[in-house]
Amino acid sequence: MKQNRNSLYIFSITLVAAIGGLLFGYDTAVISGAEESLKVYLIDSLGLGSLAHGVTVSSALIGCIIGGLVSGYFATKLGRKQSLILAAILFIVSALGASYPEFLFFTKGEPTLSLLLAFNFYRIIGGIGVGLASAICPIYIGEIAPADIRGRLVSFNQFMIIFGMLVVYFVNWGIANGETLEWINDVGWRYMFASGAIPALLFAALLFLVPETPRYLAIQNQDQKALAILTKINGPSEAKSILDDIKQTITTNVSSEKLLAYGKLVIVVGILLSVFQQFVGINVALYYAPRIFESMGAAKDSSMLQTIIMGLVNVIFTVIAILTVDRLGRKPLLITGSIGMAIGMFGVASMAFSNIIGIGTLVFIIIYTASFMMSWGPICWVLISEIFPNKIRGRAVAIAVAAQWAANYFISSTYPVMMEYSGGLTYGFYGLMSVLSALFVWKFIPETKGRTLEQMENMWRKKQGASKSKKAI
Template structure:
């Protein structure tokens, strides 16, 4: 069937859906270039402290938690495709609103607590879009993709997340390059946020040309449409009918399967812990605060942004490693290998921090850490979340796992400034410890899903329930 498969069609659909991943990365990382200006414009001018600083930098994550919780309802009620359209609209509103929060109600250049709240509201709106996209993009790709290449295609969504971060690092650097610090603090940060409206508009337009997923259509009793899409994907009517029969069997197998714990609690616990560990290892601290970390290592403002770009390139390269290997080596070996690498990187940074050694050695350990994450937990966590849950509960279960992920993300990101004020060595040591625990968790509890259809995964959990 591999020879008959309509590869161009599959890749085109995946590429469009994965633009949601690009926006996910773009929206969450755009704050890295604007962080110092936001701190000066809002936090310092209003006499606020590190708690307000951390909360403002991480405010989009509140929206991500909301969007994660809502994703199950949206995906089930309105479909995967329409939910992504909603996310695109939210991205556009957030990009424009965050770039000019004074719109209608406030005066430019006169920061107030109310203006700070307005800025955070726009960031939260974008976060809701990110929360929806982070859950529904891999769900959409996972439900479209053939089993033997599903890991690769869902991992491509993570590639686009990282690519979005790399793009925004270049955009931020391009906006700031050659400009005075005064101009960046007055106007430049606004351009950084506004730039996100361009890919968001492109995403919304391209979504008009992709289909709904066959599995959602079967749930909606639209078997003819589902069969047509499966036929186009597989270039084989007989193969399409066989897949449709499998989908219908699992969806109609048991009415009680609509209940969240119909397949036991373990599958939900595994999904939630995958999400929590992905954040507790501290990756988004490295991503959100990248320029700030490099500045604290002694780099100038422009140099810190260039070093963040180098980090972005490392992220892209090692995400490609995951895409190439995930369907060959399997999910568990990659996750455990990545956990070991992350532990080495973070314990290395912690040791240097305790010794007050700042320099190229710190950068090397950070690269070891992020490279290990990008070839493992970055993409593979999303792959597993898209495929371990049975069809009937996928919308609800993915929503819970993703909401837990964003809640953990918010906790780690918003507490980072305060933790660093207390002890940099202990902060990075904590992330190293979480990396070790993540390896143990995968070894003991996470099932291998390589090569299995979504319907076969359902049978596996059904046996263990």
């Protein structure tokens, strides 16, 4: 019962797990302040071109794809908690290694191709940590959270991702503020990367204070431990009922359960959720925001200010999603967000076709990002954490998250080429994807508001049974 719920304990566990989300945002955005210095130190000095620069800036994404792919294995074999500890260790290694890639094998101030490869290696290590965290943090929170507030708690992880990006923008600015360009190119960029070790160490330390998820413990036949945690979260009267529901869905060994045991649809839905979240173009808006605003005629300082405004809007509308997801439901927010994104992107496209530069473009971009942050940003992660059945959740989430990072890489890397061809068509494409995302949600996404994870599993089992019956007929 709700009156027996330990809300402080639930929030404390969620907050610790969501630090993984903060590191997700921190690690992916820290490169924004350091990329020009890296270009001077490791690219220009070696006589390499824009391709090497682009690969170096985006190398962490390669690690993200790898981390997403292996997250299912680690979540199943090590458990959710131990996998997050592994991610924290990778964050620490990456932060320190990227800040001083010369460690042991190279001489500072003497850039070589091998040093460039070493730097990219450390960034890929961090990317693997991001891939693990991006998959396992929502799983952990989803498996800990009571059904009626699960959406809110998993959405908090997205808030921490956006907050982590905002924090690192200010950290980078604080490090560079008042310093000479020579100092930034020599030392400042190292401090930017090294700063990530501080929240990573905090994350690793706090993880030792939180429990493993009760659903994973039940899968491992550690029922008494699972019951103890469920009791601490939900109270004794509800804990036994929840554990009974969990045990009813676990009839086979989790590692021997086939991935398609509940049908292809649930896997396809998870993959398409992830792909649409990226194909609507959000990371173009996040990664290239200053460049977009500069291309519209804004000065450098003004473009950075507009980026900060956009960042604050992102935080505000993510909070709106957190406050409404368990009240309004997942589907209404996703469809509303898709419509808002379509309006924003078609608006930007029309202004690009008309060659109109002005405040209107900023307004349309803010409409677009605000719509994403109140819908697809957090709620995609909520659904990924809750739609998959217990026995295949780790592996299924791994596939969905790997698809998401691959789509991220594809959309981010094709943006400059598409813009060279036509800015209007580029933004029009993202608008079209927003429309298709709304249709996809309306047709295929089940409403999960208030349902337990076990109820979701039974729903997919029934759908699979109905599908087999149709085929037999």
